[in-house]
Amino acid sequence: xxxxxxxxxxxxxxxxxxxxxxxxxxxxxxxxxxxxxxxxxxxxxxxxxxxxxxxxxxxxxxxxxxxxxxxxxxxxxxxxxxxxxxxxxxxxxxxxxxxxxxxxxxxxxxxxxxxxxxxxxxxxxxxxxxxxxxxxxxxxxxxxxxxxxxxxxxxxxxxxxxxxxxxxxxxxxxxxxxxxxxxxxxxxxxxxxxxxxxxxxxxxxxxxxxxxxxxxxxxxxxxxxxxxxxxxxxxxxxxxxxxxxxxxxxxxxxxxxxxxxxxxxxxxxxxxxxxxxxxxxxxxxxxxxxxxxxxxxxxxxxxxxxxxxxxxxxxxxxxxxxxxxxxxxxxxxxxxxxxxxxxxxxxxxxxxxxxxxxxxxxxxxxxxxxxxxxxxxxxxxxxxxxxxxxxxxxxxxxxxxxxxxxxxxxxxxxxxxxxxxxxxxxxxxxxxxxxxxxxxxxxxxxxxxxxxxxxxxxxxxxxxxxxxxxxxxxxxxxxxxxxxxxx
Numbered sequence: 001x002x003x004x005x006x007x008x009x010x011x012x013x014x015x016x017x018x019x020x021x022x023x024x025x026x027x028x029x030x031x032x033x034x035x036x037x038x039x040x041x042x043x044x045x046x047x048x049x050x051x052x053x054x055x056x057x058x059x060x061x062x063x064x065x066x067x068x069x070x071x072x073x074x075x076x077x078x079x080x081x082x083x084x085x086x087x088x089x090x091x092x093x094x095x096x097x098x099x100x101x102x103x104x105x106x107x108x109x110x111x112x113x114x115x116x117x118x119x120x121x122x123x124x125x126x127x128x129x130x131x132x133x134x135x136x137x138x139x140x141x142x143x144x145x146x147x148x149x150x151x152x153x154x155x156x157x158x159x160x161x162x163x164x165x166x167x168x169x170x171x172x173x174x175x176x177x178x179x180x181x182x183x184x185x186x187x188x189x190x191x192x193x194x195x196x197x198x199x200x201x202x203x204x205x206x207x208x209x210x211x212x213x214x215x216x217x218x219x220x221x222x223x224x225x226x227x228x229x230x231x232x233x234x235x236x237x238x239x240x241x242x243x244x245x246x247x248x249x250x251x252x253x254x255x256x257x258x259x260x261x262x263x264x265x266x267x268x269x270x271x272x273x274x275x276x277x278x279x280x281x282x283x284x285x286x287x288x289x290x291x292x293x294x295x296x297x298x299x300x301x302x303x304x305x306x307x308x309x310x311x312x313x314x315x316x317x318x319x320x321x322x323x324x325x326x327x328x329x330x331x332x333x334x335x336x337x338x339x340x341x342x343x344x345x346x347x348x349x350x351x352x353x354x355x356x357x358x359x360x361x362x363x364x365x366x367x368x369x370x371x372x373x374x375x376x377x378x379x380x381x382x383x384x385x386x387x388x389x390x391x392x393x394x395x396x397x398x399x400x401x402x403x404x405x406x407x408x409x410x411x412x413x414x415x416x417x418x419x420x421x422x423x424x425x426x427x428x429x430x431x432x433x434x435x436x437x438x439x440x441x442x443x444x445x446x447x448x449x450x451x452x453x454x455x456x457x458x459x460x461x462x463x464x465x466x467x468x469x470x471x472x473x474x475x476x477x478x479x480x481x482x483x484x485x486x487x
Contacts, residue, residue: 003057003058003059004059005043005044005046005047006047006059006072006074006082006124006128007059007061007072008043009040009043009044009082009086009121009124010121010124010125010128012036012039012040013036013037013040013117013118013120013121013124014117014118014121016032016033016035016036016117017113017114017117017118017121018114019032020032020033020110020113020114020117021110021111021114023110025110026106026109026110029109029110029113029114030093030096030097030109030113032113033093033113033116033117034090034093034094034097036117037086037089037090037093037117037120038090040086040089040090040120040124041083041086041087041090044079044082044083044085044086044087045083047074047079047082047083048079048080048082048083050079051074051075051076051078051079052079052482056073056074056075056076057073057074058071058072058073058074058130059071059072059074059128060072070129070131070134071129071130071131071191071192071193072128072129072130073128073129073130073192073193074128075485075486076482076483076485076486077259077335077483077486078127078128080335080339080479080482080483081127081256081259081338081339082124082127082128084339084342084343085120085123085124085127085252085256085342086120086124087343087468088247088248088251088252088342088343088346088465089116089120089248089252091346091461091464091465092244092247092248092251092346092350092461093113093116093244094460094461095243095244095247095350095458095461095462096112096116096242096244098457098458099243099244099353099354099357099458100112100242100244102357103153103242103243104152104153104242105152105153105154108152108154111148111152112149112152112242115145115148115149115152116145116149116244116248118141118145119142119145119146119149119248119253120252121141122138122139122141122142122145123138123142123252123253123256125137125138125141126138126139126142126256126257126259126260127256127259130191130192130193131190131191131192132180132183132184132190132191132192132195132268133180133190135260136173136176136177136180139173139176139224139257139260140173142253142256143166143169143173143224146165146169146249146253147162147165147166147169149241149242149244149245149248149249150162150165150237150240150241150245150249152242152245153240153241153242155240157236157240158240158241160236161233161236161237161239161240161241162237164232164233164236164237165233165236165237168223168230168232168233169223169224169233171220171223172219172220172221172222172223172224172230173220173224174220175216175217175219175220175223176216176217176220176221178216178220179213179216179217179220182209182212182213182216183195183213183268186198186206186209186213187199192263192267192268193267195268196267196268196269196270199268199269199270199273200270200273203273207276207277210269210273210277211277211278211279214264214265214269214274214277214279215279217261217264217265218261218279218282218283221257221258221260221261221264222261222286222320224254224257225254225255225257225258225261225316225319226254226312226313226316227286227287227290227316227320228286228287228289228290228293228294228313228317229286229289231290231294231313231316234254234309234312234313235297235306235309235310235313237249238250238305238306238308238309238312238349239303239305239306239309239362243349243350243352243353243354243356243357244350244353246305246308246309246349246352246353247345247346247347247349247350247353248346250308250309250312250345250346250349251341251342251343251345251346251349252342252346254312254316255319255338255341255342258316258319258320258323258334258338259335259338261323262323262331262334262335265279265323266331266487271326271327271328271487274326275326280323280324280325280326281324282324283320283323283324284320284321284323284324284325284415285324286317286320286324287317287318287319287320287321287322287323287324288317288321288415288418289317290313290314290316290317290320291314291317291318291321291418291419291421291422292314292317292418292421292422292425293313293314294310294311294312294313294314294315294316294317295310295311295314295422295425295426295428295429296425297310297313298310298311298314298425298429299425299428299429301364301429302363302364302365303362303363303364304352304355304356304362304363304364304367304433305349305352305353305356305362306362307364307429308345308348308349308352311345311348311388311426311429312345314422314425314426315337315341315345315388317422318334318337318341318399318400318403318419318422319334319337319338319341320334321334321403321415321418321419322334322335322337322399322403322406325403325406325407325410325412327406327409327410328484328487329402329405329406329409329484330403330406331487332402332480332483332484332486332487333399333402333403333406333480335483335486336395336398336399336402336476336479336480336483337395337399337403339395339472339479340387340394340395340396340398340399340469340472340473341395341396341399343395343465343466343468343469343472344384344387344388344395344396344465344469345384346465347380347384347462347465347466347469348381348384348385348388350461350462350465351377351378351380351381351384351462352381354374354377354454354458354459354462355367355370355374355377355378355381358373358374358452358454359452364432364433367433367436367437368436368437368440368442368443369436369437369440369443369444369445369446369447370437370452371434371437371438371439372438372444372447372448372449372450373447373448373449373450373451373452373453374450374452374453374454375449375450375453376453376459377453377454377459377462378434378437378438380459380462380463380466381433381434382434383466383469383470384466384469385430385431385433385434387469387473388426388430389423389426389427389430389431390423390426393470393473393474394469394470394473395469395472395473395476397473398473398476398480400419400423402480403419404416404419407419
């Protein structure tokens with residue numbers, strides 16, 4: 001029975017999405033979205049439990065092993081990401097219950113929840129599918145839904161950011177489709193497992209074609225996952241979108257494309273094949289540049305959400321850094337960083353949105369003394385910032401530690417310096433917010449204790465996300481060992 005759960009997950013979200021317009025009541029739309037996300041989380045937990053106890057499984061529909069067949073593969077990484085995406089999405093939707101009216105026009109709120117459900121359905125479809133063309137279809141659905149949750153505020157900045165995102169994303173989609181067409185012409189298959197079998201047997205006959213395909217996939221998915229220097233759409237899109245949208249885009253959307261790149265490189269092809277090409281050297285170079293330049297750009301920002309958005313570029317640099325190492329340890333750590341960063345960055349965006357809402361300003365300079373007015377919000381923000389910086393036990397530190405070990409394992413000690421440099425840069429743009437928020441006579445003068453605090457029910461989603469972040473750090477060894485079984 002559990003083999004049907006991935007399909008049920010996608011269907012529940014899509015059916016609920018198309019039910020909301022019939023109801024046309026904001027309250028019911030919110031409750032339907034929360035209910036469907038809760039169902040998905042429960043089913044995803046069952047999937048994870050079954051993968052742990054029984055092992056990986058396939059779900060096949062249509063005509064298996066043919067062009068018309070649909071093959072979904074659920075392994076250790078897919079089951080973990082399924083729970084992660086359902087958990088984070090549920091908490092973001094719950095957070096939006098009392099906050100969305102501050103950012104989205106009243107008449108568009110029900111439409112917003114349609115987009116949220118369609119977005120999660122497409123993201124889960126990308127995670128589950130073992131078919132390249134199905135991946136492309138779900139990628140396009142996720143792109144359109146992402147554009148919708150950005151532009152829905154219907155302001156000039158949002159429209160501009162959405163157009164930029166749509167143009168760049170369309171280019172990325174075109175490159176992905178070209179790669180799929182090319183690989184189909186070589187192998188005669190769209191199923192990832194069948195392509196892998198053909199590639200392994202015949203790689204030596206067309207090494208240049210394989211390199212071209214890898215480049216097309218890397219650039220196409222790199223655009224969508226904000227790989228440096230293809231990240232130009234991200235700061236505007238994430239900073240101008242409604243706060244729940246920012247949390248989803250940074251916490252989940254860009255991560256799923258990075259995971260797709262992992263599947264292409266190491267499942268469709270293999271560690272041995274990609275290590276014979278130059279593509280991994282390019283990926284690790286771009287990942288390193290993202291880690292450094294993303295942080296440098298974050299330091300120069302004057303608005304809080306833009307700073308957190310540029311931080312996402314730096315953090316995605318760690319993911320690509322791990323992918324580029326080309327070892328099972330490096331790639332497993334990249335997946336672990338996806339998990340840790342998803343819960344952390346989602347919480348940071350939600351905290352940022354609350355502080356901006358209560359202060360009435362996006363500027364970092366206007367947040368001085370916010371620790372006295374909103375102590376719990378800044379404490380939670382600080383906890384997330386500590387993980388981004390790399391304070392021990394928290395998942396940000398775990399990722400950097402294991403990435404460093406992976407570098408040492410392949411005798412590339414110079415790469416450890418890049419990790420350390422990026423961590424120092426993280427300190428430079430996170431610590432001033434924390435210090436000025438909690439300390440300084442001038443910063444705290446005239447501030448009234450808890451004068452801008454919000455009700456605990458609005459803080460609970462952030463508290464749960466931060467609790468999950470701490471648990472991910474605490475159980476990092478178990479999570480990494482489980483993820484590593486996929487390689």
